[in-house]
Amino acid sequence: NAGVTQTPKFQVLKTGQSMTLQCAQDMNHNSMYWYRQDPGMGLRLIYYSASEGTTDKGEVPNGYNVSRLNKREFSLRLESAAPSQTSVYFCASSEFAGVNQPQHFGDGTRLSIL
Amino acid sequence: QKEVEQNSGPLSVPEGAIASLNCTYSDRGSQSFFWYRQYSGKSPELIMSIYSNGDKEDGRFTAQLNKASQYVSLLIRDSQPSDSATYLCAVNAGAGSYQLTFGKGTKLSVIP
Numbered sequence: 291n292a293g294v295t296q297t298p299k300f301q302v303l304k305t306g307q308s309m310t311l312q313c314a315q316d317m318n319h320n321s322m323y324w325y326r327q328d329p330g331m332g333l334r335l336i337y338y339s340a341s342e343g344t345t346d347k348g349e350v351p352n353g354y355n356v357s358r359l360n361k362r363e364f365s366l367r368l369e370s371a372a373p374s375q376t377s378v379y380f381c382a383s384s385e386f387a388g389v390n391q392p393q394h395f396g397d398g399t400r401l402s403i404l
Numbered sequence: 405q406k407e408v409e410q411n412s413g414p415l416s417v418p419e420g421a422i423a424s425l426n427c428t429y430s431d432r433g434s435q436s437f438f439w440y441r442q443y444s445g446k447s448p449e450l451i452m453s454i455y456s457n458g459d460k461e462d463g464r465f466t467a468q469l470n471k472a473s474q475y476v477s478l479l480i481r482d483s484q485p486s487d488s489a490t491y492l493c494a495v496n497a498g499a500g501s502y503q504l505t506f507g508k509g510t511k512l513s514v515i516p
Contacts, residue, residue: 321502333448333492333506340502348503380447387502390436390455393494395447 292316294396296381302402303371311366311399313381319394321387322364324348324356326377327398333380339364340387371403406431406497410507418515423480425491425510430474433499437469437476440492442509448492452478483514 297312315322324336335348337356345356353375355367368375379399384391407430417423425439436455440448454460454467454476466479476495480487490509497503 330508332508333494335503338503384502389496389500389502390453391502392438392450392453393504394450395440397447 294381294383294394296379296396296399298399299397300400302404303368304404305371305373307371307403308367308369309371310368311379311381311401312363313365313396314363315381315383315394315396316362317383317385317394318361319383319385320361321384321391322358323382323384323393324354324364324366325380325382326350326375327380328377336366336379338387373403375401376403377401406434406495406505408493408495408505408507410491410493410510412508413511414513415510416513416515417483419483419485421483423483423487423512423514425478425480425493425512427476427478427493427495427507428474429476429493429495429505431495431498432471432474434474434495434497435499436496437467438494438504439465439467439478440494440506441487442490442492444489480512483512485514485516488512488514 323338325333339358381396382393439452442448452467468477493507494504
């Protein structure tokens with residue numbers, strides 16, 4: 291009964307380092323999303339993938355890249371980490387990209403960049 | 405810029421009372437509305453969805469939608485200390501959009 295699984299759960303990076311956040315879902319969902327959550331800012335969409343083979347920018351895509359590896363997996367990459375990217379990152383999925391489709395969230399990755 | 409506004413709180417209610425959480429949104433074309441509960445340090449958990457005007461009830465939770473006033477609310481009856489959390493309102497970002505815009509959340513504290 292895993293749902294949406296994110297790895298790692300915690301990570302500390304130095305400025306300029308790169309890393310990839312992993313997300314996998316076992317609900318056979320078509321659409322996947324990456325958000326960041328900062329105090330006082332709420333959840334903001336970074337990138338999303340409406341279906342396997344497609345990705346699109348969200349509200350705050352700068353400094354990030356994504357890969358939809360297959361239907362189950364959607365990764366988020368920070369090429370050169372900056373302190374402003376310190377945040378909690380959530381991956382979410384929905385059955386498909388539709389107006390009335392609720393999104394289901396993973397447990398999050400807490401990322402600190404020094 | 406599409407906006408979803410919530411009172412940040414904290415909203416304090418005694419155990420057993422009704423908690424009323426409110427949300428307004430800016431885009432008249434929005435069609436789907438969701439309430440998520442987020443415990444401190446945890447991920448958002450979907451608790452209610454509503455798509456048409458009126459009330460929708462699920463257990464102790466009632467979602468209310470008024471599209472003319474661009475207003476959606478969540479009522480929690482018989483509030484319990486376990487309901488203490490931050491409640492996030494999410495709205496689809498305009499007509500036909502499946503992207504969600506989230507409010508910053510209202511922190512609810514249920515006092516035993």
